[in-house]
Amino acid sequence: MEKQVLRFKVNGDEYEVYIHPKTLLAEVIRDHLGLTGTKRGCDTVSCGACTVNVNGFSVKSCSVLAVQCEGMEVTTVEGLEKNGKLSPMQRAFLDNGSYQCGFCTPGMLMSATAFVSEAKNPTKDEMKESIEGNTCRCTGYNSIVRAIEAVTQGKYKEE
Amino acid sequence: MSHAKYSVINTHVHNIDGVAKVTGRATYTFDVKLPGMLYGKILRSPHPHAKIINIDTTRAMELSGVKIVVTGKDTLGIKQGIWRRYEELCDEQVLPLEKVRYIGEPVAAVAAVTEEIAEMALDLIDVEYEVLPAVYEPLEAIKKEAPTIHEGVERNVNVTRHIEWGDVDEAFEEADYIREDWFKCSGQAHMCMETRAAVSSFTPEGKLTCYASTQSAYYTQGLLAGVLGLREGDVRVLAPYVGGGFGGKFELDAAMFCSAVMSMKLFKPVKVVFTREEDFIASKRRTPMFYYVRTGIKKDGTFCARESRMFSNGGAYTGMGATALYLSGFFHSFPYKWRGYRYDGYRVYTNTLPSTSMRGFGAPQAMFCSEQQIDWICADLGLDPFEVRRKNGHTEGYEVPGQAFIASCGLEQCINEIEKWVKSKGKMPPNRGIGISSCGFMSGGIFNWFDSPYSFSSAVITINVDGTCELHVGCQDIGQGSNTTMAIIAAETLGVKVEDIRVHSGDTAHCPADLGAWGSRQTLMAGNAVKMACEDAKKQLLEFAYAEMGINIVYDLDIKDRWAHIVARPERGMPYGDLVKKALRAKDGQRIMGRGYYTPHRKGMISPAYSYMMQAVDAEVDPETGKIKIHEVMTAHDCGQPINQLGLVGQLEGAASMALGYAYLEDMPFEDGKLMNPNLVDYKVIKAPEMPEAGIIEIDTYEPEGPYGAKEAGEGLTNPTAAALGNAIYNAMGIQMKELPITPERVLKALREKKEAQK
Numbered sequence: 001m002e003k004q005v006l007r008f009k010v011n012g013d014e015y016e017v018y019i020h021p022k023t024l025l026a027e028v029i030r031d032h033l034g035l036t037g038t039k040r041g042c043d044t045v046s047c048g049a050c051t052v053n054v055n056g057f058s059v060k061s062c063s064v065l066a067v068q069c070e071g072m073e074v075t076t077v078e079g080l081e082k083n084g085k086l087s088p089m090q091r092a093f094l095d096n097g098s099y100q101c102g103f104c105t106p107g108m109l110m111s112a113t114a115f116v117s118e119a120k121n122p123t124k125d126e127m128k129e130s131i132e133g134n135t136c137r138c139t140g141y142n143s144i145v146r147a148i149e150a151v152t153q154g155k156y157k158e159e
Numbered sequence: 160m161s162h163a164k165y166s167v168i169n170t171h172v173h174n175i176d177g178v179a180k181v182t183g184r185a186t187y188t189f190d191v192k193l194p195g196m197l198y199g200k201i202l203r204s205p206h207p208h209a210k211i212i213n214i215d216t217t218r219a220m221e222l223s224g225v226k227i228v229v230t231g232k233d234t235l236g237i238k239q240g241i242w243r244r245y246e247e248l249c250d251e252q253v254l255p256l257e258k259v260r261y262i263g264e265p266v267a268a269v270a271a272v273t274e275e276i277a278e279m280a281l282d283l284i285d286v287e288y289e290v291l292p293a294v295y296e297p298l299e300a301i302k303k304e305a306p307t308i309h310e311g312v313e314r315n316v317n318v319t320r321h322i323e324w325g326d327v328d329e330a331f332e333e334a335d336y337i338r339e340d341w342f343k344c345s346g347q348a349h350m351c352m353e354t355r356a357a358v359s360s361f362t363p364e365g366k367l368t369c370y371a372s373t374q375s376a377y378y379t380q381g382l383l384a385g386v387l388g389l390r391e392g393d394v395r396v397l398a399p400y401v402g403g404g405f406g407g408k409f410e411l412d413a414a415m416f417c418s419a420v421m422s423m424k425l426f427k428p429v430k431v432v433f434t435r436e437e438d439f440i441a442s443k444r445r446t447p448m449f450y451y452v453r454t455g456i457k458k459d460g461t462f463c464a465r466e467s468r469m470f471s472n473g474g475a476y477t478g479m480g481a482t483a484l485y486l487s488g489f490f491h492s493f494p495y496k497w498r499g500y501r502y503d504g505y506r507v508y509t510n511t512l513p514s515t516s517m518r519g520f521g522a523p524q525a526m527f528c529s530e531q532q533i534d535w536i537c538a539d540l541g542l543d544p545f546e547v548r549r550k551n552g553h554t555e556g557y558e559v560p561g562q563a564f565i566a567s568c569g570l571e572q573c574i575n576e577i578e579k580w581v582k583s584k585g586k587m588p589p590n591r592g593i594g595i596s597s598c599g600f601m602s603g604g605i606f607n608w609f610d611s612p613y614s615f616s617s618a619v620i621t622i623n624v625d626g627t628c629e630l631h632v633g634c635q636d637i638g639q640g641s642n643t644t645m646a647i648i649a650a651e652t653l654g655v656k657v658e659d660i661r662v663h664s665g666d667t668a669h670c671p672a673d674l675g676a677w678g679s680r681q682t683l684m685a686g687n688a689v690k691m692a693c694e695d696a697k698k699q700l701l702e703f704a705y706a707e708m709g710i711n712i713v714y715d716l717d718i719k720d721r722w723a724h725i726v727a728r729p730e731r732g733m734p735y736g737d738l739v740k741k742a743l744r745a746k747d748g749q750r751i752m753g754r755g756y757y758t759p760h761r762k763g764m765i766s767p768a769y770s771y772m773m774q775a776v777d778a779e780v781d782p783e784t785g786k787i788k789i790h791e792v793m794t795a796h797d798c799g800q801p802i803n804q805l806g807l808v809g810q811l812e813g814a815a816s817m818a819l820g821y822a823y824l825e826d827m828p829f830e831d832g833k834l835m836n837p838n839l840v841d842y843k844v845i846k847a848p849e850m851p852e853a854g855i856i857e858i859d860t861y862e863p864e865g866p867y868g869a870k871e872a873g874e875g876l877t878n879p880t881a882a883a884l885g886n887a888i889y890n891a892m893g894i895q896m897k898e899l900p901i902t903p904e905r906v907l908k909a910l911r912e913k914k915e916a917q918k
Contacts, residue, residue, distance in 0.1 A: 101638025130854020140816030
């Protein structure tokens with residue numbers, strides 16, 4: 001298979017990368033673009049550390065080929081913050097101590113952010129299900145659910 | 160019993176690395192990329208026990224892009240171990256010369272220009288093995304006829320540990336009732352989100368820099384220097400952000416060793432990152448243990464004696480397993496007063512993945528056995544489990560004979576609070592029950608098997624002209640928030656705000672040596688060092704303030720909230736910032752610098768201080784499928800004075816999730832030495848939907864040895880959960896779970912056996 005050109009947007013910026021078609025989106029984000037906020041924690045699409053947002057959907061970036069994202073808009077954890085202002089979910093994570101080692105945090109934030117942008121008056125169980133695909137070994141998840149709850153209750157506004 | 164009003168301690172503080180972590184700025188070893196860096200991969204043994212006859216690397220070397228292939232012959236062949244003081248326990252060559260002892264053991268390593276090429280090269284290394292008979296279980300390996308795993312080690316017994324106090328036999332004679340049980344406790348994977356990773360860079364000056372995902376930069380430095388034949392000072396270890404540790408990341412691992420060996424030959428940076436599968440099969444695990452427990456008790460519920468024998472599956476090498484053997488035996492007595500106590504622990508080599516320390520350090524296994532047996536004894540004799548625990552529990556001022564002195568203890572209050580909580584729940588519906596378990600844990604170990612010539616913890620604080628501070632510590636933040644804890648202690652002591660403190664850690668070139676993050680030691684030990692350093696710096700400032708303010712020397716001065724003042728007349732003072740500027744000028748421009756250290760002395764055999772807790776687990780069993788649902792977990796917890804509110808809650812909830820995983824989900828089944836579930840599809844960790852509410856009731860005590868009265872929190876709470884779940888199931892279904900994890904199959908088997916016994 002020959003290398004090919006991929007054109008897409010990441011965090012609002014246009015990128016053109018020349019890649020082997022089997023390259024994963026996670027690899028392009030981390031290795032080609034140097035956006036190392038996105039992590040990888042398994043080889044089996046299980047842990048969710050690599051979760052990003054593609055055209056509004058939360059996606060495990062180790063499960064898609066980068067070339068599938070031709071012309072699309074990708075948001076990574078680096079794109080949540082705007083001009084030094086943290087997003088509501090990022091601030092809720094800070095206030096609730098929803099991270100410890102921080103390795104799952106970028107993926108967790110992406111899943112949680114995608115969820116609250118869609119969910120209307122979600123139940124606690126729905127909040128828990130929204131991060132079911134993300135493994136955290138440190139926090140026991142409850143502080144993350146508290147952050148999601150605070151955002152869905154409108155306690156944090158875009159700054 | 161907080162003795163003073165604090166300005167910073169136990170207030171709502173964001174972790175000082177929080178913004179870095181929620182914005183993706185935090186850079187882990189996994190993210191490190193150096194100019195000209197090569198990628199390393201490790202070839203691993205497919206056999207549980209085999210002689211290495213020959214390794215031919217010719218074909219691999221010929222592959223374009225491959226820069227080097229190394230085997231044991233390219234190393235100094237030094238047998239290493241973290242129990243450095245004891246030569247016989249230094250038993251592991253990371254790239255073995257003669258034989259392999261478990262499936263997954265490294266045999267060769269490759270560095271290439273890309274990861275893919277390195278991976279391809281592994282297939283081109285030809286290893287000739289002579290397969291040897293293997294043994295996988297400690298009770299088999301200890302038999303006379305079992306194969307020898309390490310030459311000269313009789314019956315494969317790696318380490319033994321005897322603990323005894325009181326006249327055990329006499330104490331048993333006083334007992335009205337004696338009960339004996341056997342238990343089998345499983346292993347558990349640390350499953351850090353960041354797998355083992357290292358980037359090593361050796362330069363022509365003869366100096367090595369190693370970025371490592373480690374719990375102790377200082378241990379990694381010492382161990383690397385030892386196996387590479389370098390001076391410790393010529394090895395710089397950087398541990399930037401660490402993606403979890405849980406007890407699995409303070410020995411030398413193959414990522415550190417292989418990257419360093421290859422970098423030393425190539426003079427180029429080499430990065431090695433374990434895949435998740437490698438992390439499962441070759442990065443050690445919680446120690447599986449077989450426990451025989453015999454307990455004698457009087458009719459009125461007074462404990463007389465306990466005698467236990469434990470056989471642990473040590474796997475192929477010693478590592479930290481020797482410490483787990485000791486601590487398991489000690490905490491098996493906890494938190495009760497025994498007239499006579501005897502423990503004999505045997506750590507047995509097998510041809511499996513080595514076992515080591517993991518959060519709780521042998522105590523979760525010990526408590527699973529002890530705390531369930533106590534409930535069964537209570538049922539046998541018609542005694543109240545709360546009352547029996549209260550009657551026999553540790554109290555302030557108690558001395559565990561020859562072992563430990565208990566200076567602070569909130570156990571009784573913990574028991575009272577949980578009793579109230581359980582009673583408030585009323586009668587449980589069918590198939591649902593609440594189980595309890597109490598325990599305690601250490602605040603740092605007193606042992607120095609590593610033979611460190613340095614203080615256990617050290618700290619240096621330097622005050623800049625504008626009042627901001629550089630705090631250099633050797634303690635390691637692996638996500639538990641120790642940098643924030645140290646910043647809080649520094650800010651409180653110096654009388655400034657958390658944002659005035661910049662913490663430097665995880666770099667052996669700039670930070671003082673510290674044993675690192677294990678055994679719940681940092682809050683107490685590094686915390687004391689930080690407090691001492693800040694007191695030293697503050698004293699220098701206040702000496703100047705006395706002169707500057709021209710006050711009567713009978714007055715005490717202090718600094719609080721950036722205000723230096725007379726304690727008796729707080730309105731009289733001067734701003735801290737002005738004081739720093741003037742003091743600096745008075746010292747001929749020298750920056751104010753404070754130093755502190757901590758090494759425990761005369762604190763018994765184990766630890767300077769102990770936390771206490773009781774936990775209740777509310778669980779329901781589906782009698783058709785054996786499936787368990789955890790409804791709620793509640794803990795009453797005595798960690799002395801809490802330092803960091805948010806951090807404490809996070810640690811305790813996290814401990815509950817890891818301990819619940821150990822109790823009923825996480826298992827490491829081996830077949831012929833091969834781990835059957837080395838991936839995150841088949842190895843089940845708790846996910847958000849399974850995680851119950853895990854409430855905390857803080858019990859207020861003050862630990863005189865701890866900084867501001869603080870002691871352990873976060874590790875000890877992995878100890879009670881498996882036992883509490885076992886007791887919940889016993890109360891719900893009347894079945895006794897003697898094997899971990901408590902899987903649906905085991906529940907169904909126990910239900911069948913119960914039915915048959917009733918017939």
